[in-house]
Amino acid sequence: MSKYNILTLKNGLRIIHLPSDSQVVYCGIAVKVGTRHERTDISISEEGLAHFCEHLSFKGTERRTSVQIINSIEGLGGELNAFTNKEDTVFYCAIQAKHMKKAVDVLCDIVFHSTYPQNEVEKEREVVCDEIESYEDSPAELIFDEIENILFEGHPLGHNILGTSEQVRQYTSEDARRFTARYYRPDNCVFFASGNVNFKRLATWLRASCKDNTHISERSENLEILEKPENQPERLLIRHRGTHQAHVIIGSRAYAADDKRRWALYLLNNILGGPGLNSRLNLSLRERNGLVYSVESSMVCYGDTGCWCTYFGCDPHDVKRCCRLVRRELDRLIKNPLSTSQLLKAKQQLQGQLAIASDSREQFALDFAKNFLHQGKERDLSDIMQHIDSLTSQDLQQVAREIFDPEQITTLIYE
Template identity: 50%
Template sequence: MISYNIFTLTNGLRVIHIPNNSDVAYCGFAVDAGTRDESENQEGMAHFVEHMIFKGTEKRHAWHILNRMERVGGELNAYTNKEETVVYSSFLKEDFERAAELLTDIVFHSTFPQQEIEKEVEVILDEIQSYKDDPSELIFDDFEELLFPSHPLGKNILGKPELLRKFKSNNAKEFTSKLYRTTNMIFFVQGNIDIKKVKRVIGKLTNDIPLLPTYKIRCKPLPYLPIKKILSKETHQAHIMIGSRGYDAYNDKRTGLYLLNNMLGGPGMNSRLNVSLREKRGLVYNVEANLTSYTDTGVFCIYFGCDIHDIDRCISITEKELKKLRDNKLSSSQLDAAKKQIIGQIGVASDNFENNALDISKSFLHYNKVEQPESIFKRIELLNSETLLDVANEMFSEDYLSTLIYK
């Protein structure tokens, strides 16, 4: 069972403290702001801000920021996705105050110096080009654009080069002034650090940050219409995505889809698609199934790469595996094996302290609570074959699936 403490400062900042006995600790800010919170002329702004907060504050230059944790063996990290931006540090427990002070400085006091913007935009442009050179990554973004046309959830996280070149300091300040507010974020800390120290340190560091409401408008996607699309990419290998919109993060059916997704193309080498496409026939090197749950929708997708001449055969085999799950209830032995496997995978994955801290921060940010592993296991154990059959027929129906092909 995960032990944790939560409290809220007078300025509205929620704090979660996860104690353990490790000498390595993690802390950071998780902000409820991602690419879906950008306006049309801001595409790429959330990711741009994530880069730029390391480039200067009211009291630090870029070098001082980068050197602050590195000189004691710690690390600074950040990532941006469609709904969150997370800025965090890993360090030895005695350096908690150093890490918390630095993170508070860059999250609330970044100046986004124009001379640094001009350099960092070039870095992001190189990142975009690198991404475009990897079709096995790019196709995931193009598939989400297929599922969410003309909606922020369908936009590329990295943004558009023509817009990035126009970004100025004031644009970044405007974005953060509206979304980087204490009422729209949480602070998390995991490690062998006393709760009294956490309260004292984070309270002192943020006592000058005002309590301000967050003005954020997220529009729901338009109704989903399945589509099939082929794009010419002149790649040596064909890349294929098959999938649909999935359940949102609050939908009880998500657990059933999670289990079916794991059976189809999870990390296990015994997944149905890996066995049927790779082990039995040698048609693909990599095949995987993935789920992403947003606050009001989701994505289910299957990805594989194959020889161009094998596209139709691979799609046909994939469709047959989906049809099996639609037409046939899992036997009790199949269901028990699937449950045992996914529970074991969750248990093994939970041994990673850094991933734990990030997962807990996301849960606390959106749900204001932490779901215990025992609770997740119980929801999995309660699944029955009838429920899974209903989910399979809803999610894997032929007329509900979209397909994107690079060839």
């Protein structure tokens, strides 16, 4: 039987609750809207609007001012936060279980009853523009966005989540209301909670807090997954940014969230450049050759596609040598299947990392919320472990041939 409590209200809001004895509850509302849902086929492009609406949702509702929103949770010792991704926006908090009713009311108020007053729009757009300018001064972060923009050229998935200052300064209160009316709806959301909460009471509180949103919207056409890009990006791009250090990212398109091959890539990614100091790229570039301070690889899976990349920063004179070393490690995984002992050790390491990471209740709550929002499934750690256990050396080698093929790789260099 499932260890989660699950219910769908008449208005379409899905609820998922992971019971525990903890008196600290991690809860929130995950909305199925992100950068990829921003329209570009209208007079004013919506690039960056999903993130901007996330900010504005804290600036006043029908019942609360922005200061009252902050104090409603922070005044109880809790924490209230939010973030926007390419495919979802999440509002969440950590609070004592005895204050859970208040948390439900505040979260629903923010998501479903924000008013987006124009005076707050004018103030917050400058805050977001400062965030954009600060981000543009950080090449180690900016390069990740640009590689996705290259890999998904012409597609909203490639857009920077923050948008541009010029775009943000155009948005009005009406733009925010139009955008959130499309997507900030109970039938497009999941309420998630982890902690010592009576599930029947939780459902009752949510029915009361969402009482003005009792009908499922007929605008489901706005939620259709967009067609994935098919064009092949350039294989080498150099940007002259005048940075003291060279920043290099090497990546390719990868697998969707429901593609079984993603598990093999997940393990390969950890072998190559995961958090362990024994990752192949760390041993090669740092430990053996002293060329970088850090090197990492990462992967992300979206609804219909994904991407994999590895990043490092180095002295500009060492870029070619570092790229050759990375290519050598990729070729090793393409040409040489892992031995039985190598595969076992790689699996043990990844499974151990996952077990430790799952001990962070806040992150685990965010993970199972996202899984339930997009796939309608609970996040079962034992199921993930089984997927990893089932992988063979041949599985990994086949995926390495597909993803690490030199013809599929794009290299972006900031110098």
